[in-house]
Amino acid sequence: MVELKIDSKKKTPVAKQWHACMISQQRNKSEIEIYPACDSVIGDWTFSIETATDDKPLKYKSVEITILFNPWSKDDQCYYKDEKDLEEYILNPLGRQFKGSYRDYYSVPWEYGQFEKDILDICITLVEKAFNGTINSKMSDPVEVSRGITRMVNSSDGDQGVLQGKWGKPYTGGKKPSEFSKSDDILRDWKKSGYKPVKYAQCWVFSALTTAVCRAVGLPCRSVTCFSSAHDTDNDTIIDTYFGASGEDKHGDSIWNFHVWNECYFKRPDLGSGNQYDGWQVIDSTPQESSHGAYQCGPCPVAAVKEGDVQPENVRFDAKFVFAEVNADRFMFLKLSPYSTLLMDIMTDVVGREIVTKQINRIQGESVKHNYKYKEFSRKEHEAVLTARNGEYEFERMWKNIAVDILDPGAVMVGQDVEFNVKVEMLREQFNPNPELFTNPDERTIGLVVVGVRVETYTGRIEGSIKTDAFEKEFTLRPGQEKRIPLKLEAGEYEEHLTEDAMLSVVAIVRCNSGDMFVAENRFRFRRPDIEMEVPEKAKVGETVPVKLSFKNPLHRPLTDCVLYIDMSHSERQTIPESDVRPGQEWKENVKVTVKKEGWNLVTAIFSCDQLDDISYFSYIWAEE
Numbered sequence: 174m175v176e177l178k179i180d181s182k183k184k185t186p187v188a189k190q191w192h193a194c195m196i197s198q199q200r201n202k203s204e205i206e207i208y209p210a211c212d213s214v215i216g217d218w219t220f221s222i223e224t225a226t227d228d229k230p231l232k233y234k235s236v237e238i239t240i241l242f243n244p245w246s247k248d249d250q251c252y253y254k255d256e257k258d259l260e261e262y263i264l265n266p267l268g269r270q271f272k273g274s275y276r277d278y279y280s281v282p283w284e285y286g287q288f289e290k291d292i293l294d295i296c297i298t299l300v301e302k303a304f305n306g307t308i309n310s311k312m313s314d315p316v317e318v319s320r321g322i323t324r325m326v327n328s329s330d331g332d333q334g335v336l337q338g339k340w341g342k343p344y345t346g347g348k349k350p351s352e353f354s355k356s357d358d359i360l361r362d363w364k365k366s367g368y369k370p371v372k373y374a375q376c377w378v379f380s381a382l383t384t385a386v387c388r389a390v391g392l393p394c395r396s397v398t399c400f401s402s403a404h405d406t407d408n409d410t411i412i413d414t415y416f417g418a419s420g421e422d423k424h425g426d427s428i429w430n431f432h433v434w435n436e437c438y439f440k441r442p443d444l445g446s447g448n449q450y451d452g453w454q455v456i457d458s459t460p461q462e463s464s465h466g467a468y469q470c471g472p473c474p475v476a477a478v479k480e481g482d483v484q485p486e487n488v489r490f491d492a493k494f495v496f497a498e499v500n501a502d503r504f505m506f507l508k509l510s511p512y513s514t515l516l517m518d519i520m521t522d523v524v525g526r527e528i529v530t531k532q533i534n535r536i537q538g539e540s541v542k543h544n545y546k547y548k549e550f551s552r553k554e555h556e557a558v559l560t561a562r563n564g565e566y567e568f569e570r571m572w573k574n575i576a577v578d579i580l581d582p583g584a585v586m587v588g589q590d591v592e593f594n595v596k597v598e599m600l601r602e603q604f605n606p607n608p609e610l611f612t613n614p615d616e617r618t619i620g621l622v623v624v625g626v627r628v629e630t631y632t633g634r635i636e637g638s639i640k641t642d643a644f645e646k647e648f649t650l651r652p653g654q655e656k657r658i659p660l661k662l663e664a665g666e667y668e669e670h671l672t673e674d675a676m677l678s679v680v681a682i683v684r685c686n687s688g689d690m691f692v693a694e695n696r697f698r699f700r701r702p703d704i705e706m707e708v709p710e711k712a713k714v715g716e717t718v719p720v721k722l723s724f725k726n727p728l729h730r731p732l733t734d735c736v737l738y739i740d741m742s743h744s745e746r747q748t749i750p751e752s753d754v755r756p757g758q759e760w761k762e763n764v765k766v767t768v769k770k771e772g773w774n775l776v777t778a779i780f781s782c783d784q785l786d787d788i789s790y791f792s793y794i795w796a797e798e
Contacts, residue, residue, distance in 0.1 A: 188248035242391030286357025347372025356385035402432035405497035481560030499525035588727035
């Protein structure tokens with residue numbers, strides 16, 4: 174409770190003090206301005222106004238208001254200098270979630286809906302639940318509030334969190350993650366169910382909901398995608414990968430094809446004097462590893478990650494885990510037996526290949542990789558890695574004069590044959606950290622090349638092997654020479670094995686006659702068909718307009734368990750069951766949507782089936798009165 178005495182004259186408010194002053198006073202009317210302290214607890218407040226005159230009894234009147242963080246105020250811990258940027262990071266209800274791979278990422282549209290009816294109230298409830306349903310002084314601190322949001326967006330702690338994660342079929346009793354496109358719908362479903370988890374989410378859904386909640390309570394926020402994101406389970410910033418002799422995966426740490434987290438913007442007075450770690454902070458609501466007894470992550474200063482200053486005594490929350498996500502080294506082992514392994518390679522540049530967020534007021538992505546890490550192989554990047562490891566595990570690149578690469582086949586539509594080429598090259602300029610120990614031969618003879626193709630999910634989990642070929646014909650290379658070994662994969666060999674992610678992992682193991690072994694891996698994602706959508710560019714508010722949709726099934730098998738979802742800004746979702754789509758058949762559908770508000774209205778079509786994800790498209794309709 175805060176008691177205020179009303180000053181008779183307007184005064185300059187003091188940032189961390191409540192203040193009230195009389196602006197005007199007439200016979201039976203008074204105008205009063207109230208200035209909350211900049212470090213007030215966010216949430217719902219009730220103001221009781223007490224009045225009295227000489228000849229009349231006291232009167233009371235209650236006024237309900239909601240206090241939020243205020244990034245427009247210089248006194249607020251969340252102050253953001255460039256107001257134009259806040260049009261994106263606070264006010265924009267529309268966004269993009271980036272997926273795919275660093276070579277060919279794409280985005281899906283998302284409606285955060287932070288200003289839709291009842292959403293602010295639900296977000297305030299979520300924040301209160303993060304503090305055991307009570308009003309807590311920590312609710313004035315964006316550090317504590319953002320960390321609490323990451324804990325409540327997921328339900329892995331059994332604390333009435335919003336979203337339940339699931340990374341594979343079956344999705345019984347809920348929706349596939351790719352079937353969501355609106356945060357406000359998720360929040361309403363959560364409340365309507367009595368705060369039971371909404372099923373099911375993966376990282377981009379967790380992140381999109383986090384963006385909505387943060388923006389609703391006044392925290393500048395954006396979703397960020399890291400491509401080739403490491404999941405370090407033992408906190409040593411090293412990703413151990415084990416392969417069998419035929420290229421099959423033997424498990425270990427993992428590298429996700431992409432992972433989506435969030436950045437929030439605020440100052441960090443909790444990290445001591447100075448402002449070097451003010452600004453963008455990583456938070457992550459996807460339940461990966463437990464932190465301090467709960468599935469929560471961050472806030473962690475992006476600037477600290479770049480410098481490798483990630484020890485918990487310096488930056489408090491989960492910084493070493495985040496550092497590994499963007500800058501871990503990968504150790505490639507060959508499993509010789511249940512008891513012995515051979516280290517084949519150390520790769521220092523395969524994690525954090527690209528880091529992307531949505532451009533301000535545009536739908537395209539922009540790289541923010543430079544905020545997280547210095548240029549690969551630079552002195553500053555090397556120093557940051559050593560700092561993160563407390564000077565331990567200082568590894569040199571391994572000596573090798575054979576380079577193995579699996580060439581990218583380009584964009585291939587799922588359902589088509591694909592050809593991979595393994596390039597084996599003897600390097601002209603050979604890296605040799607210890608010339609006294611290693612000698613550079615004039616030529617190398619390759620006696621065996623094994624190529625394995627596996628089905629993989631976007632989280633790096635291997636679902637099974639499709640094909641393994643061994644090429645045993647010897648060939649000799651001299652410095653600067655290369656040989657390419659083709660491997661053709663027909664659609665009939667992979668279609669029935671694909672997961673909804675439509676991804677493959679290709680591994681090549683090369684053995685020289687001298688006994689030296691080299692390895693390479695490449696991940697490949699098939700293109701999915703886009704829905705062709707015809708909508709009018711403009712409409713009047715309240716007008717119902719037609720939407721024409723179509724696409725062709727690219728597979729040699731039918732699409733089954735088909736459902737069409739139509740999402741329109743400010744409207745309830747349309748769910749339309751669809752018949753199976755035969756191989757090669759062109760699917761068509763006509764629907765209608767009603768334009769509800771002025772400005773840009775987003776219409777999204779999502780075709781869900783059992784065989785493929787991300788068959789979707791979107792368009793915008795400009796609405797006027």
